[in-house]
Amino acid sequence: MKPLMALSLLALSCAFASQALAQPEFDQVEKGRYLATVGDCAACHTADPAKPFAGGIAIKTPFGTLVGANITPDTATGIGNWTYDDFRRAMSEGIGHDGKRLYGAMPFTAYTKVTDEDNRAIWAYLQTLQPINNPVETNQLPFPFSVRTSLMVWNWMNFDKGVYQPDMTKSAEWNRGAYLVQGLGHCGTCHTPKNILGGDKNDLFLQGAEVENWWAPNITANSHEGVGRWTIQEIKDYLRTGVNRYDIASGPMAEEVKHSSHAWSDADLQAVAVYLKSLGKTEGKGPEPLPADNPQMVTGKAIYFDRCSACHTSSGKGEKNIFPQLASSPLINAREPVSLMRVVLAGSRGVDTDSRPTAPAMPSFAATMTDQQIADVLTYIRNSWDNAAPAVSASDVQAMREKLQE
Ligand code: HEC
Ligand code: HEC
Ligand code: HEC
Known part of the structure; x- marks a missing residue:
């Protein structure tokens, strides 16, 4: 792989290292640096x-x-005492030094797809980091979850070990996308629903899940709840800048864009978009929208025009790149309204990246709206302008209000 432009810029900052390393080693380290960004290792390993x-x-x-x-x-x-083989085992098998089993919070169930060549590059890059003495107690779980031997059972039930196997009936681009999404990109960590043990429900791959009181939406090609109506370019724009015609990334996805996907090469983002657009290509049909004379719709509409339409506009179309579109929006149609309740209660600021330094903010309505009012206005936006999704109840909003206060 050719070193990418963004990487060559980064490379300037380590000109010293480049003099010390021979060219092939230098290329491998730079590749490893890029792959560590794609894998977003810093999200969990840099405080x-x-x-x-x-x-x-x-x-x-x-x-x-x-x-x-x-x-x-x-x-x-x-990990100064580790060998490459120890590292490869951590990435591909979830087994650390001295046979210690790692928890699935380290996404080895995804990283197991990473090739030996890519693992070697990441390893080469990690070797060039400044050694820092900083003791970390990773395992702060309560008993019995703190007992690592229980992970043998967990792995047996939830872990399919093995490097990504290309699908020869598909294009090289599609395979690259699948490799990145399933592997280093570990998109399923947030976007795939979990079973009771916290393992991925693989038959529902990328079909939407709750994460830290946010909703990581369906990102398959389902046209109602997923990205089926987004073009390849719109998916790329979202991953590169956190913004597109439809949506502005917030919460954990804002972090993901800022630390990882904004730096992915154009070819890699293209491959990801091609792959996502091929998944579960179905005419996603939601429920029948609630009728306009439904009581929640009537009060919700009045609240919307009073409190929301100044920014999101009366047609729900928003303002491109400033106020997200609520009309025809997969996020608004999500099965679970967790993110919507959260954003209205707590407010939110969209992602800021180099290409878009000041992000607009959504105000918090926790102090000025009751649970019932929030439920009504969300029910209204979920059943207007081509959207259709189950009503939101005041008790749902109350439960989220309590969670956010924890
Ligand atoms: C979503 C969070 C998350 C991400 C992303 C992540 N890790 Fe981890 N990683 C963890 C956690 C948590 C542990 C500790 C697990 C344990 O103690 O069982 C860990 C442990 C490890 C270990 C074992 C260290 C030891 O001393 O046992 C290695 C090696 C490692 N991670 C490398 C990486 C690399 C390389 C990447 C990026 C490609 C990465 N991790 C991305 C959460 C993450
Ligand atoms: C740490 C959790 C996390 C990870 C990892 C993650 N996402 Fe997300 N993603 C989210 C959340 C949460 C949202 C909803 C953001 C919002 O409400 O604005 C989201 C939104 C999205 C959206 C917009 C969907 C819509 O309908 O608005 C796309 C596309 C997306 N993610 C793709 C990806 C891809 C591709 C990857 C892997 C490279 C990925 N995500 C990894 C949590 C995550
Ligand atoms: C002052 C302008 C403003 C007002 C008033 C406002 N919003 Fe927002 N809203 C925003 C901005 C900006 C965002 C994007 C923030 C982000 O992505 O983090 C947003 C995001 C949202 C989202 C998340 C959508 C997505 O795609 O990420 C929802 C849902 C939402 N607003 C609903 C409402 C509702 C309901 C009201 C009225 C009760 C309202 N907003 C009032 C500016 C506003």
């Missing part, structure tokens, strides 16, 4: 930007808290 990869922030799982390990080459507190 303090001044100490890259020296240990992450707490990751809340339904079972308790895990923390991303120190993966700098420090011998005492990082």
